[in-house]
Amino acid sequence: xxxxxxxxxxxxxxxxxxxxxxxxxxxxxxxxxxxxxxxxxxxxxxxxxxxxxxxxxxxxxxxxxxxxxxxxxxxxxxxxxxxxxxxxxxxxxxxxxxxxxxxxxxxxxxx
Amino acid sequence: xxxxxxxxxxxxxxxxxxxxxxxxxxxxxxxxxxxxxxxxxxxxxxxxxxxxxxxxxxxxxxxxxxxxxxxxxxxxxxxxxxxxxxxxxxxxxxxxxxxxxxxxxxxxxxxxxxx
Numbered sequence: 001x002x003x004x005x006x007x008x009x010x011x012x013x014x015x016x017x018x019x020x021x022x023x024x025x026x027x028x029x030x031x032x033x034x035x036x037x038x039x040x041x042x043x044x045x046x047x048x049x050x051x052x053x054x055x056x057x058x059x060x061x062x063x064x065x066x067x068x069x070x071x072x073x074x075x076x077x078x079x080x081x082x083x084x085x086x087x088x089x090x091x092x093x094x095x096x097x098x099x100x101x102x103x104x105x106x107x108x109x110x111x
Numbered sequence: 112x113x114x115x116x117x118x119x120x121x122x123x124x125x126x127x128x129x130x131x132x133x134x135x136x137x138x139x140x141x142x143x144x145x146x147x148x149x150x151x152x153x154x155x156x157x158x159x160x161x162x163x164x165x166x167x168x169x170x171x172x173x174x175x176x177x178x179x180x181x182x183x184x185x186x187x188x189x190x191x192x193x194x195x196x197x198x199x200x201x202x203x204x205x206x207x208x209x210x211x212x213x214x215x216x217x218x219x220x221x222x223x224x225x226x
Contacts, residue, residue, distance in 0.1 A: 004154075033214075043201070043216040058213075090154060099145055100214060102155040 003027070006091050006103035013110050019078040021106050023091030029101075031094040032074035034058075034066065036087040037105070043090065049074055050096075081110045113138040115204045117217035125225045130174075130189040132220045134202035137183060144185040145203040145214070146176055155201065161185065172196070197224045 007022035025032065033048040035058075045058030047066040055066050063085060067075045074093075078085055088107050092100040118133040136142060143162045147155040159170025166178040176187045185202060202217040 042218045045213065048213060092155075099143075099157050099160045101157070102147075104154040105152075107152075 004091055004093055004101050004103040006089075006106050008106050009104060011106055011108045013078075013081050013108065015082060015110055017078075017081050017110075019081050019108070019110075021076040021078075021089055021091075021108070023074045023076070023093075023103055024072055025074075025093035025101070026072065027093060027095070027101065028071065029093040029095050030071070031096055031100075032068065033092040033094070033100065034064075034074065034076045035090045035092065036060070037090055038087050046076065083110050086110045113142065113204045113206055113215050115202050115215055115217040117200075117202050117220050119220050120218065121221045121223070123223040123225060124192045126194055127191050130187070130192045130196065130222065132187040132200050132202075132222065134185045134187065134217060135183050136185060136202070136204045138204055138206060140206050143205045144176075144178060145205065146170065146174070146185075146187045147201045147203060148198045149201065149219075150198045158187070158200075192222075192224045194224050194226065197222055 004025045013019050031050050034046045035043045037043050044060050046064050049055045049068040065077045086109050088105050090105050091103040094100040115136045145160045146158040149155045158174050159168045161168045161178045169175045174189050199219045199221050201219050203214045205214040
């Protein structure tokens with residue numbers, strides 16, 4: 001069974017903290033993605049990566065960075081968390097032939 | 112550029128009746144199209160995908176969708192709704208030739224199933 005695992009289901013952080021969201025896939029996929037999902041705004045792409053050490057900005061990269069040191073792991077970093085980054089974060093991986101597999105999501109609350 | 116429009120934000124059906132969730136897309140290339148389902152507090156699960164093979168695509172849980180190029184549509188259907196089908200559904204278009212298959216999501220359709 002294919003698997004995309006996000007390290008936390010729920011996370012509460014304080015404003016100004018540095019936050020790491022981790023995502024691991026076991027399918028040897030080249031492509032990995034980070035989205036955030038907000039009511040009324042749908043899913044928006046933050047960053048994606050098509051290879052180790054490669055990254056591309058998505059639609060809303062401001063306030064975020066990413067790291068892809070190994071093929072199976074794609075990390076999302078909030079350098080200085082703010083309350084407007086409270087959201088559901090979804091990681092996905094894709095083989096490039098169509099269709100992405102999603103993790104269960106991390107609900108992040110910044111207080 | 113690519114975009115996708117889900118024509119209904121909410122659909123309500125009775126258990127045992129047919130389901131129709133509508134999706135229109137636009138894409139500069141031959142698109143790949145997907146439907147995902149998301150149950151409350153869960154991640155997204157792939158229901159089915161169209162990638163230029165048969166235009167009628169069968170997915171999991173009895174769902175199917177038909178790709179109609181002339182109408183730029185990819186509507187999701189199921190002959191008989193079950194209570195467990197209540198969830199949010201997303202139509203997605205993706206161009207596999209560029210941007211690592213970056214996907215564009217519709218705004219979602221919430222399906223309610225009444226007993």
